[in-house]
Amino acid sequence: MQGIISSGGDARGRCLDRKRRGALLWKYARRLCGAVVRREAFRGTWHDDLANFLNLFLVRETARCPICGYSGTFLHHARQAREICVRCGSRARHRVAYLALERRDAEHTWRSARFVHFAPEPCISDVLRRWSGAYLSADLEPGAGDLVLDLRELELDSESVDVIFASHVLEHIVEDRKALQEIYRVLRPGGAAVLIVPFVSEKTVEFGFADPSRNYHARDCGADYPDRYRDAGFHVTMVSTDDFEQPDRYALSSCRGGLETKHWIAFCEK
Numbered sequence: 555m556q557g558i559i560s561s562g563g564d565a566r567g568r569c570l571d572r573k574r575r576g577a578l579l580w581k582y583a584r585r586l587c588g589a590v591v592r593r594e595a596f597r598g599t600w601h602d603d604l605a606n607f608l609n610l611f612l613v614r615e616t617a618r619c620p621i622c623g624y625s626g627t628f629l630h631h632a633r634q635a636r637e638i639c640v641r642c643g644s645r646a647r648h649r650v651a652y653l654a655l656e657r658r659d660a661e662h663t664w665r666s667a668r669f670v671h672f673a674p675e676p677c678i679s680d681v682l683r684r685w686s687g688a689y690l691s692a693d694l695e696p697g698a699g700d701l702v703l704d705l706r707e708l709e710l711d712s713e714s715v716d717v718i719f720a721s722h723v724l725e726h727i728v729e730d731r732k733a734l735q736e737i738y739r740v741l742r743p744g745g746a747a748v749l750i751v752p753f754v755s756e757k758t759v760e761f762g763f764a765d766p767s768r769n770y771h772a773r774d775c776g777a778d779y780p781d782r783y784r785d786a787g788f789h790v791t792m793v794s795t796d797d798f799e800q801p802d803r804y805a806l807s808s809c810r811g812g813l814e815t816k817h818w819i820a821f822c823e824k
Contacts, residue, residue, distance in 0.1 A: 650794070678719075713742045724775075752775060
């Protein structure tokens with residue numbers, strides 16, 4: 555766990571100050587009152603808004619974010635308790651990825667590596683930018699990253715990238731096997747792809763299209779999904795929430811209805 559504290563910035567930023575806490579309390583109070591006036595109580599985000607208001611007011615369900623160093627109340631999201639860090643906006647999967655990357659960096663120094671980060675999330679992109687020798691973000695949507703790239707047809711030279719990071723991207727791509735072949739092609743020998751998809755079942759179920767009713771997912775990824783990484787030629791190492799000490803302290807699991815969802819990170823080496 556070395557390095558967690560040093561990543562958090564100054565001590566003042568590690569706690570929720572009164573002004574920020576007051577603004578959040580006011581935000582959720584307005585949402586709750588508005589829902590009552592519109593007769594929409596118990597619908598939509600009502601349960602999350604109520605939980606967030608109570609947690610902020612009573613200062614409960616606290617945790618520590620390993621990414622930014624914030625310590626205090628975390629926010630509910632989609633009825634998942636302690637999911638979002640108030641300070642940096644990270645979700646549980648981002649915090650697991652950060653710890654996995656930090657451990658990996660200690661073993662395989664990436665300070666001079668060329669990173670390409672697909673569908674960049676601000677809470678983790680800042681970390682990758684600090685760690686890498688050359689960092690580029692990429693997205694299919696113009697303006698969302700430094701580069702406009704389609705994972706199925708990467709306009710990058712073969713063996714030109716050291717590390718590719720893609721979190722919750724592949725489940726949206728119908729032709730994911732083609733994307734994995736492209737990732738393998740552009741990685742240098744000894745390079746790695748850090749890939750994260752949500753595991754929701756034992757077996758992967760294909761939809762055949764990006765289903766708008768399922769957040770534009772093209773499949774439900776199962777525990778067998780990492781076999782696709784191996785089929786593309788990668789040596790795969792899986793890291794999960796359980797591989798770290800004190801997962802509750804760092805809010806590394808998503809919890810809904812008393813059931814915990816673990817997050818898995820795949821290190822795919824060429």
